[in-house]
Amino acid sequence: MNWIVHQLWLIPALPFLAAGVLALTPRRQRAFAARLAISALAVSLALSCAAFVATLGHAGTGTFRERVNFTWFQFGDQALRLGWVLDPLAAVMLVMVSFVGLLIFIYSVGYMAHDANFTRFFCFLALFAGAMLGLVIANSLLLLFVCWELVGLASYLLIGFWFHKPEAAAAAKKAFITTRIGDVALFLGMLWLYSAGGTLLFYDAGEGCLENAALARIAGPSLVGWGTLVGISLLIFGGAIGKSGQLPLHVWLPDAMEGPTPVSALIHAATMVAAGVFLVARVFPLMKPDWPSLAGGIPLAGTPPPDATLAITWVGAITAVFAALIAVAQTDIKRILAYSTVSQLGYMFLGLGVGGVAVGMFHLLTHACFKALLFLGAGSVIHGCHDEQDIRRMGGLRRPMPVTFATYAVGMMALSGVPLLFSGFWSKDEILHAAHGWAGSRIPFYLGLFGALLTAFYMTRQMVYVFFGQRRAASTPPAAASGIRHPASGEPHESPLVMTVPLAILAVSAIVLGFLGTPAWPWLQTYLGADHGGSGGVELAKLLTKETLWLMAISTAVVTAGIGLAWRWYGQRPITDAGTPDPLQMSFPAAFRWLRQKFFVDEFYAATVIRAHAAWARFSDLLDAWLWGGLVLAVHFLTQGLSWASRFFDEYVVNLGFDAACRRLRRDGAFAAGLSDGKLQNYLRGIGTAFACLLVLLLWGGCR
Amino acid sequence: MSPLERYLIVAALLFGIGLAGALTRRNAILVLAGIELMLTAANLNFIAFWRYGGHPADSGTGIVFVLFSIAVAAAETAVGLALIVTIYRHRHSTKLDEFDELKG
Numbered sequence: 130m131n132w133i134v135h136q137l138w139l140i141p142a143l144p145f146l147a148a149g150v151l152a153l154t155p156r157r158q159r160a161f162a163a164r165l166a167i168s169a170l171a172v173s174l175a176l177s178c179a180a181f182v183a184t185l186g187h188a189g190t191g192t193f194r195e196r197v198n199f200t201w202f203q204f205g206d207q208a209l210r211l212g213w214v215l216d217p218l219a220a221v222m223l224v225m226v227s228f229v230g231l232l233i234f235i236y237s238v239g240y241m242a243h244d245a246n247f248t249r250f251f252c253f254l255a256l257f258a259g260a261m262l263g264l265v266i267a268n269s270l271l272l273l274f275v276c277w278e279l280v281g282l283a284s285y286l287l288i289g290f291w292f293h294k295p296e297a298a299a300a301a302k303k304a305f306i307t308t309r310i311g312d313v314a315l316f317l318g319m320l321w322l323y324s325a326g327g328t329l330l331f332y333d334a335g336e337g338c339l340e341n342a343a344l345a346r347i348a349g350p351s352l353v354g355w356g357t358l359v360g361i362s363l364l365i366f367g368g369a370i371g372k373s374g375q376l377p378l379h380v381w382l383p384d385a386m387e388g389p390t391p392v393s394a395l396i397h398a399a400t401m402v403a404a405g406v407f408l409v410a411r412v413f414p415l416m417k418p419d420w421p422s423l424a425g426g427i428p429l430a431g432t433p434p435p436d437a438t439l440a441i442t443w444v445g446a447i448t449a450v451f452a453a454l455i456a457v458a459q460t461d462i463k464r465i466l467a468y469s470t471v472s473q474l475g476y477m478f479l480g481l482g483v484g485g486v487a488v489g490m491f492h493l494l495t496h497a498c499f500k501a502l503l504f505l506g507a508g509s510v511i512h513g514c515h516d517e518q519d520i521r522r523m524g525g526l527r528r529p530m531p532v533t534f535a536t537y538a539v540g541m542m543a544l545s546g547v548p549l550l551f552s553g554f555w556s557k558d559e560i561l562h563a564a565h566g567w568a569g570s571r572i573p574f575y576l577g578l579f580g581a582l583l584t585a586f587y588m589t590r591q592m593v594y595v596f597f598g599q600r601r602a603a604s605t606p607p608a609a610a611s612g613i614r615h616p617a618s619g620e621p622h623e624s625p626l627v628m629t630v631p632l633a634i635l636a637v638s639a640i641v642l643g644f645l646g647t648p649a650w651p652w653l654q655t656y657l658g659a660d661h662g663g664s665g666g667v668e669l670a671k672l673l674t675k676e677t678l679w680l681m682a683i684s685t686a687v688v689t690a691g692i693g694l695a696w697r698w699y700g701q702r703p704i705t706d707a708g709t710p711d712p713l714q715m716s717f718p719a720a721f722r723w724l725r726q727k728f729f730v731d732e733f734y735a736a737t738v739i740r741a742h743a744a745w746a747r748f749s750d751l752l753d754a755w756l757w758g759g760l761v762l763a764v765h766f767l768t769q770g771l772s773w774a775s776r777f778f779d780e781y782v783v784n785l786g787f788d789a790a791c792r793r794l795r796r797d798g799a800f801a802a803g804l805s806d807g808k809l810q811n812y813l814r815g816i817g818t819a820f821a822c823l824l825v826l827l828l829w830g831g832c833r
Numbered sequence: 834m835s836p837l838e839r840y841l842i843v844a845a846l847l848f849g850i851g852l853a854g855a856l857t858r859r860n861a862i863l864v865l866a867g868i869e870l871m872l873t874a875a876n877l878n879f880i881a882f883w884r885y886g887g888h889p890a891d892s893g894t895g896i897v898f899v900l901f902s903i904a905v906a907a908a909e910t911a912v913g914l915a916l917i918v919t920i921y922r923h924r925h926s927t928k929l930d931e932f933d934e935l936k937g
Binding site (some may be wrong): 802804805807808809810813814817 | 931
């Protein structure tokens with residue numbers, strides 16, 4: 130076994146260690162904090178690369194999977210075992226998380242330079258990265274769950290980093306509670322899996338819960354086994370829904386924008402939301418069991434029975450369009466990106482559902498790069514515009530911020546899926562290709578196409594608003610945006626090098642990464658073990674097959690339509706005043722209102738779930754005040770009465786009797802003490818007298 | 834008057850003298866002497882009953898008893914005298930009525 134497999138635990142342990150040290154570091158040690166966190170993650174990145182290289186030699190065979198398991202503790206005859214695993218899936222995630230994370234760390238040095246709690250920020254960042262890396266290498270659903278919750282905790286801490294802002298505190302709470310709903314499902318799924326399969330280890334020499342022996346044990350010979358398997362999968366997918374912000378638990382993700390921008394980048398690209406997609410990819414054998422190979426499984430009547438991928442596909446496809454629609458009408462630069470993330474995560478789940486691990490993971494990896502790029506670019510814009518976030522009040526930033534503009538444009542084109550050059554095109558095409566060939570239904574494919582159109586549309590709209598036209602900072606926004614804080618006036622400026630260099634690196638990877646998975650050279654797909662039927666070499670001919678070309682043409686047309694439409698509406702006559710209503714708003718006021726208000730999902734939840742919750746709380750309060758409170762009062766009075774009686778008995782019965790006995794004892798004791806006067810001869814006299822008396826008594830009694 | 838009665842009368846006299854001495858003297862040594870007299874009276878009774886009490890003469894119970902008693906009395910006297918000497922060293926007195934520290 131490779132040495133790196135044994136040392137794999139170091140990858141999450143180093144950031145954890147850094148977080149621990151930083152938690153104890155005084156606030157003014159700013160340089161030390163940044164250096165420690167960055168160097169810890171840099172070493173993790175180096176180790177991740179070593180792990181990645183170790184898996185490379187075996188690419189294509191799809192069998193490289195090394196694991197180290199150990200017993201955590203023993204209860205009864207059951208042992209709870211944890212472990213870590215190194216396989217292609219974990220390796221690419223490790224490299225992606227530590228690479229993107231490292232760039233975000235470096236960027237944060239510039240972005241957070243003026244924050245008083247710089248040290249605390251890096252402590253949380255390191256915790257976040259460590260938890261995510263631990264999640265990636267976990268070989269046990271339990272260990273994964275532990276890291277999963279740590280990721281949730283770190284996101285709570287970071288979203289609420291500026292906790293003195295009430296919105297940030299509320300957003301942190303919302304993120305924590307919303308994801309907790311999904312986590313309950315995941316936890317239930319985990320318990321069910323443990324009771325059905327007897328193990329939580331993923332891979333354990335054929336006995337792990339993702340391997341056929343255990344799967345066959347769970348599936349059993351009946352329909353009940355199929356139900357169990359699908360039930361467990363759906364519950365685990367519930368956890369992924371919460372974490373990755375899918376419908377109907379997507380509401381926390383846009384609000385998470387209240388955190389510092391590097392945090393948004395970290396959450397949206399590398400860590401938090403990727404965790405859900407990764408989880409589904411990790412337990413994919415459970416989600417989509419290979420029915421025929423489960424010997425003794427349910428009798429198959431031709432077609433395999435439906436499994437959890439059906440739900441994954443539909444949730445993903447609907448979320449992709451739903452969130453993209455909302456993104457069209459938003460005005461906060463980060464909020465647009467947030468809804469775009471929700472939408473892209475929908476794509477990833479769609480890819481997982483219709484195409485398997487490789488398709489979904491490809492989009493996850495490319496998306497991580499360009500979404501981190503976009504968020505960091507947005508951060509740079511916000512930084513340069515003195516904390517302005519409303520795109521209506523930006524405009525014309527192309528000239529003062531050239532580097533940010535160029536990199537942001539790369540990110541935007543990657544996200545929109547501009548053909549051939551950008552990574553988003555290849556990964557999205559891969560998903561659409563898989564959706565096109567999906568046996569279940571053609572609708573997810575059309576939803577995906579519509580989503581792609583919307584993506585190109587809203588990204589172009591955002592680009593135009595932010596970078597083109599003229600600067601509108603001085604003009605007042607409409608009343609609807611009055612809650613936005615007014616920034617200090619001043620000319621926008623380009624961000625320092627420490628922020629622009631990570632942007633440039635990410636821009637390069639946002640382009641390059643796409644070539645790892647083109648139809649002509651599906652390296653990533655073969656590496657991740659998907660059967661593409663390719664030889665592993667470059668085959669340009671595959672790019673030129675009729676179906677591939679046709680799909681590429683369609684998606685190119687869709688993207689062009691999206692960009693063109695947005696350019697026609699927004700780019701040709703850039704607005705000059707922040708108060709100008711959106712062109713879309715003028716054309717379709719009713720629809721725009723729905724989109725602007727995010728389909729009223731938050732309001733719907735407020736009116737249903739939260740109202741019901743509040744009513745239940747009020748009911749509980751009343752119950753508490755009257756029923757339970759009354760019971761408590763009754764017990765209270767009963768106890769008080771009992772203690773009064775007890776005290777009375779004590780004072781007037783026990784104490785009085787005792788006192789009398791004591792007084793008597795003292796008097797008699799004094800008399801007895803008087804008798805023993807210490808004079809030896811008096812005692813002897815007593816003995817003599819007694820002896821004489823005894824003698825007389827004996828004589829009197831007749832000496833008997 | 835049988836020989837046993839005579840012995841008993843002597844022993845009773847001896848005991849009475851010893852008791853009177855032990856009760857009336859203030860000097861600890863004399864009290865000790867009185868106690869010795871009482872012990873002697875008891876020993877005399879043992880011997881007398883052994884000799885004239887109608888027991889088989891060859892069973893040496895009485896004489897053995899008395900020998901033990903004398904030995905124990907000697908030890909007792911030695912301890913008693915040692916106590917008196919120690920008390921004297923502390924208090925420079927052997928007057929018994931001054932030693933009443935053990936009174937209640």
